[in-house]
Amino acid sequence: MSTVLIKSKDKALTLSASSALSELDGYRLIFCEDDNSAKSRLDEVNVDLILYDVDEDDFGPDNALARSRLSHTACWRIVICEKNEMSCGAQLCEDTASYLYLAKPVQEQQIRIVVKRALEHAELSRRHRILSRELKLSLDDEIFNDEEGGSVQGGVSRFERLVYASPKMAEVVAEAKVAASTGMPVLIRGETGTGKELLARAIHFNSDRVNSPMHSQNCGGVSDDALYSELFGHMRGAFPGAIADRLGLFRAADGGTVFLDEVSEVSPHFQVALLRFLQEGEVKPLGSDKTLYSNVRIIAASNRSIEEMVEKGSFRRDLYYRLRGFQLELPPLRDRTDDIPVLTQFFVEKYAGVVGRRVLGVTSDVLKRLEYYPFPGNVRELESEVQRMVAVAEQGGYVALRHLSEKIARTPIENGEDAAFVPSGVTLKDKVEHLEQVVLTKALEAFHWNQSKVAEELGLSRVGLANKIKRYGLRKG
Structure with a gap:
């Protein structure tokens, strides 16, 4: 269901919008009479589109449209104005990067069509951002180590301003x-x-x-x-x-x-x-x-x-x-660490917009530290940490370890896989052979079965490596 916020004191306009955008067609309408209540609702509700009926007091630098451009980047905007104020409406539309502007009176059919088209464009824009970010992350695989957790998109859900994945x-x-x-x-x-x-x-x-x-x-x-x-x-x-x-x-x-x-x-x-x-x-x-x-x-x-x-x-x-x-x-954040990556990305986008800074993403090392930190202050503490990191991050760069606060940067990272590994076998010889097989398998997978690089990495000759592969019956998966 798409949420449309309608800011207007015009009864005819709100009635037309109510008739044009029904709940049966997948719309939820939030009505506000003034700019202050619109700003309040934007902080409380996940809004997909704003229909903004311009009043004479709405041309300040901190109106709801201007604020939403920075802090609610996924929210689209349509400006509505009187016919004799078209130039002001056009200027507001330009200043706030709104989708378009309409002159009153606005017909029901007109509202229905432009809202549908705006939301279609919003969805295409969202998918483009995801694909662009994924492409950028794939090019920076040395930063993200080609790990599944390196990208923080996907699997995210929302319940208004609550963001979660766990x-x-x-x-x-x-x-x-x-x-x-x-x-x-x-x-x-x-x-x-x-x-x-x-x-x-x-x-x-x-x-x-x-x-x-x-x-x-x-x-x-x-x-x-x-x-x-x-x-x-x-x-x-x-x-x-x-x-x-x-x-x-x-x-x-x-x-x-x-x-x-x-x-x-x-x-x-x-x-x-x-x-x-x-x-x-x-x-x-x-x-x-x-x-x-x-x-x-x-x-x-x-x-x-x-x-x-x-x-x-x-x-x-x-x-x-x-x-x-x-x-x-509500479980504490330490008991739902699956939410930390999606919350981190949500706060990065929120505060990058507020300070006007372009941040490409968060490195996997930062996410690991955040996931291992206990966060006694829960989501509020995570939000403060991300806000600080965004403020000190470089324009057009990534949030990296050097941007973390000292207490989180010192958080120890446990290597659960290595700690849990115990070579199998009865005798020492059996255990050593099992360990050697595991090391070889990991090295071959890491270098995509490039035997020259594996041999160089492990200090073996090509022939010696080939013999061990044959001995342990290793096969390329």
């Missing part, structure tokens, strides 16, 4: 997609930096609440009164400093989603208020005698085991069962 993450995402199709609360557990909020936003944007707000609140280190005010709201004069009414996130997100991070840190007293809201949807602002109602979905997250807290009596059991309509466990 079976463990695939299982989590599959369950998250099921959760998204329901209205049930979701409880996400995972270490700091594993992407809990990204997963929560992906669930929201794949639910039927996608066009309603999503708000987030970190519950750690916040007093009960402050947290109550943030979530339930307050009335003017409810406490010293309350100079105006506050709506509260539960009412502000009515029809949408509220993400509660570090929910395990709320006090037993506040747990009662939260349980009441989950049961009845009741919202009673501080300083008010009136009970209001709000329909929001709660997605909660914790880096601690709430189940263990329940057993110890520090977290209400009934609240735990209310929160865990679906319970998702």
Whole structure:
């Protein structure tokens, strides 16, 4: 399914786009009324195409189109403008490398055709980038050692801004997609930096609440009164400093989603208020005698085991069962090293665009160090490392070992194959012959059965090498 972000306040245009691009035809539509909300959505959702209706305030250097050109290189752009602003629309299209620009009014059929053609060109461009990168890597096989892991493309999957390749993450995402199709609360557990909020936003944007707000609140280190005010709201004069009414996130997100991070840190007293809201949807602002109602979905997250807290009596059991309509466990990065190459490439492309630097790829030596490093800060730490590497890498070059931070560059690499190898045989003579056979086989494969080079490498004569090949019955595979 292709995601199209439509930034417009024009009701006629949004209605035409809704009619032209239906879900049955494979489109998911995200609507934004202004540039700031468009930029926010670009950071939350994997967008394939932007339909950007130009307002008079949209010609600054940091509008959503200009930002997407650098940080979302795979996202294509179409500019829409009034007939009397064609020159401005054309200039914006030029400045942001947009696919084309259209003058209003735009017909349904016109939208359907240009969106389809733009997405077709986007897919062809994506395949061209992959083939070009693969060709470049094949020419640099001394850098990449002709290893399968040398190239980081292929096998990559996405769930909005979550990027993964490992079976463990695939299982989590599959369950998250099921959760998204329901209205049930979701409880996400995972270490700091594993992407809990990204997963929560992906669930929201794949639910039927996608066009309603999503708000987030970190519950750690916040007093009960402050947290109550943030979530339930307050009335003017409810406490010293309350100079105006506050709506509260539960009412502000009515029809949408509220993400509660570090929910395990709320006090037993506040747990009662939260349980009441989950049961009845009741919202009673501080300083008010009136009970209001709000329909929001709660997605909660914790880096601690709430189940263990329940057993110890520090977290209400009934609240735990209310929160865990679906319970998702995000594995730490050290337990899903298959994701490190694809995440590394994703962050390289992201930050190379931000700083305007062309980076061709990442060498296999760097990937090995990253895969063996434990990453206590998980994906967030990997992202910071890649951002730093891209900043110091040479223009038009590769990210190499010299660009790694010292702590990761010192990471020891275990040669599991050599460590696990034990020559077979009963006597010493048998073991030595088996070892000799293995060394010969590897050398012949490494030099593609060029016996002159193998003999020179192993310090043998051509005749001596031929005799050993015959003796061990080696055959070219």
